Amino acid sequence: MTDLTESISAPPVGVVGTSHVRLEGREKVTGAARYAADVPFEGLAHGSLVLATVARGRITSIGVDDVLAMPGVLGVIHHGNAPRLNPEAGLLGTGDATLQLLQDDRVPHVGRPVALVVAETAEQARAGADALVVTYEEEEADLVFSADHPGSYTPAAAPEKHKGDVDAELAAAPVVVDQRYTTPQEHHSAMEPHASMARWADGRLEVVDSNQGSFLVSYVLSVLFRLDPGVVRVRAEHVGGGFGSKGIGPQLILAVMATTELKRPVRVALTRRQVFATTGMRAATDQRVRLGADSTGRLRAIDHDTATHTSTIHEFVEFPGEVTNALYAADAIRIRTSLVKVNLPTPTWMRAPGCAPGSFALESAMDELAEAVGVDPVELRLRNEPEVGPISGLPFTSRNLVGCLTEGARRFGWADRDPRPGVRREGRWLLGTGMAAGIYGAGSLPSTAAITAHPDGTFTVGIGAADIGTGARTALVLVAADALEVPTSAIRIDIADSDLGQAWFAGGSRGTSSWTWAITAAATDLREKLADIAHIPADGITGRADTAPLIGALEQRENHAHGAQFAEVAVDPSSGEVRVRRMLGIFAAGRIINPLTTRSQLIGGMTMGISMALHEEGLRDAQFGGQVNGDLAGYHVSAHADIPAIEADWVPDYDPSNPSGVKGVGEVAIVGTAAAVANAVWHATGTRQRSLPISLERILTTTNA
Amino acid sequence: MKEFAYSRATGVEEAVSLLAGGSEARFLGGGTNLVDLMKSGVEAPDLLVDVRGLPLGGVEVTADGGLVIGATTTNSDLAVHPEVRRRFPALSQAVLAGASGQLRNVATVGGNLLQRTRCGYFADTSRPCNKRVPGSGCPAIEGEHHNHAILGWSDHCVATNPSDMGVALAAFDAVVSYETVDGPGELPLAEFYPAVGDTPHVETALPAGALITAVTLPAAPVAARSRYRKVRERASYAFATGSLAAALDVRDGVVHEVRIAFGAVASRPWRARAAELSLTGAPATAESFAAAADAELAAAKPLAHNGYKIPLLRNLVVSVLTELAEEAAR
Ligand SMILES: Cc1cc2nc3c(=O)[nH]c(=O)nc-3n(C[C@H](O)[C@H](O)[C@H](O)COP(=O)(O)OP(=O)(O)OC[C@H]3O[C@@H](n4cnc5c(N)ncnc54)[C@H](O)[C@@H]3O)c2cc1C
């Protein structure tokens, strides 16, 4: 395919690039917007999950009869009576045993659903679930992940990747940084707990769900339950956050089982504790980063070694080396990943998978290198800016990390910084500043869209996109308005319905680029059709697009969004308290469609990054494997008082590989945040923090008061 | 959650006798702790007697300058009361350091005194826990305990009392008044929470079925210069990992009177009497403050993962007392 740059590099004049409040904002703030658990259905029954309490073993009995006798209880679904599922179903097209619920008596980890109690009311279902007695034959479980675990192996999904001779470059480099960095298990903690309603109506399986991509969910459900793809209809009109956790939730699979068995519409809503236990987490990582540099700070070698874990039933690989793929130039680069299977729940994608924990390690190491060679941390990054993909050698679609670094440094007042650590004091607080760069992949994935022109001059856009709180619905209307050259008021949009056809999900920061491409292509098709006719018939004229062939024809490129983050922190070494005082993030993330919601997304990512730096840690008991802080009083996410004035802005960037010039903003903003904070903590105290979260316990035990 | 009956009491006697009618009956204050525990199955009462309609709200100044705080006074009303802020500022600060605005608006003084521990095993009914099921064991000792006790624990339980309010009340010698079907009674806070021993499930010395009616603070001029400082894992809306209520009266550079209590270190708010004894009559210097902290913390027995609380509390004592001494000197 031809390079698109020439034809579209000058953005057309229109509403794209101007701020718009969310179309559904009023409904949301007045409570009128209905989320999955709010939609009423006639004859609705309710399901409540029962989770395994042992870390490994076999179910020996389930006390079904006593619970069936309880008021309102309609049925108990368990491995003895559940519909058989197709083991080949999985979000990525290959079988994911995490979805194989209630298929046998095995318990692979604590928190695995073992039964669903269905009753007339949610309270009766919950009472039944609480009362259900399940007995187990326990087996010895392997619960503790460590880098030197004897079972560790290199997963096929993350083979060693390298260029040059890392060992030789490290041996020859006059300056070497060699450190280990660890990150804990982290949980998505979306505001809206997972919920699904499923019912059979008119020969179709109808699902109201909270997910990140209704088409994909409908497809996987049809595979899982061996149904014809057209039979399943999934909708997710409003979703209160996902962060990667809302693929096919256990509540959905169990709701479909229950409605199939009991012939009633069934809703299953998870409790917060069940969300922690059953919807995945970011795996813990133990990363060794070795940087070899010459005396000016130019990198000769980057060696990034990660150890992480997955469950015994499915191989999910958290891949921190992703960040090292394309952030800096070096003569030699090597990325290695080792995996350990333990009896813990299967980890999953969480906001900026790989890059969020990976950047903590790499960008902390870069700060240590800056200290070792005596080069300013911003300057060090500028000196290692790559011309082409550092490993692949491919050109970048566009890359403006330099703009992020220089504009960020200017706005933050970085030039005045005294590099010495531990020398600024204000009362009991030590002050410091730190920075880090970030990167996250961009690109478009095949999607379809349809736009119908109506005789009254209005248009209906239909696309299987998801709005998980990001403002996607609004952004897509802006793009459609410009593509059709009509005001936004002339456009109605339908999203989040699998019947709208195939579309990429809200994930990988590739939603907006994928969906806007399909919409602009459908608009082109529609305008061609309209050019040929004099009058629009009553049922309208529809333009359609499927971007698969266009995307398939793209040349291979390195395509990423970039960012630079700057933090000022205060640390009280006598109490261990760390407070972020201000934070600035400058991003280069393609063309910005809606500045208002983009800024919110960026600030949200940075906030989650501060939370990752200072607070978040899923704590597990080493004997039982269960989470001991599986609620929001125990699992700390940053509170308002932890979040300072955050400024987020962007520099010009334009992705020539899609017609709107868009890259994603959902994930890049959490990449580098934790390192910027950790580097600022070092600057404040003189002590490096190489393990997250930087809790007061860690400060107290490592820093001199 | 099991089904339960609910009734609303309008008089103290009525409340006490209503409660006597249920085998597993509980008073309901703001419900911010009890209802959570009912949802997770830790508490399973068959009857709730709502006490918020009782005439037990409000704060009054006693003739000698102390305070009587009604048991159903909300945490918010207590914290903002002008006499509380003037006479016992540390108490106001402690209450404001707890929970969130929404919770404080409904949580009551009686309920706050009786809130249960935040030990993760206690809240998980699928695990053993001596406090929840006597004799079942204490997994926290070998397991996750980074926010558990360093003082006064036993091999049967290492949990902490999570209340902030209680720490200030302990520093100021509060007395708890209650009513039972057999008549009223009183318990000084020092005796209100018994030692853990081998009965961690026995958390108070209150007779069965007792309704807390008020908390009395005797007059304490020293409390007018007092402070509460709480250290926690995020800037707000988290339980303490260590906290301190302190009051200091310095005359001619010498400590005339001092009150110190620790939070989040033991099964009860921890009155630091050894530290007070060491400081009284000593020069008001950072060295004496540190020596006083050491005198108290000499008894501390950290578990494998909570030893950091010892330097934390020591530093808090020095830092807060130094601030109070500097203020007095100004
Ligand atoms: C998310 C969260 C965070 C929190 N953070 C903090 C914090 O940082 N610091 C802190 O100190 N607290 C904190 N709390 C706890 C909060 O302070 C308590 O839940 C609250 O004070 C309890 O008061 P209540 O009236 O709601 O009690 P309830 O929940 O109604 O009752 C608690 C207990 O007291 C009994 N009871 C109530 N009133 C009486 C009475 N008059 N006589 C006899 N028995 C009675 C009940 O039967 C029950 O056993 C937090 C709570 C939550 C949910």
Ligand code: SF4
């Ligand atoms: S510390 Fe106490 S509350 Fe926690 S598990 Fe042990 S006995 Fe139970």
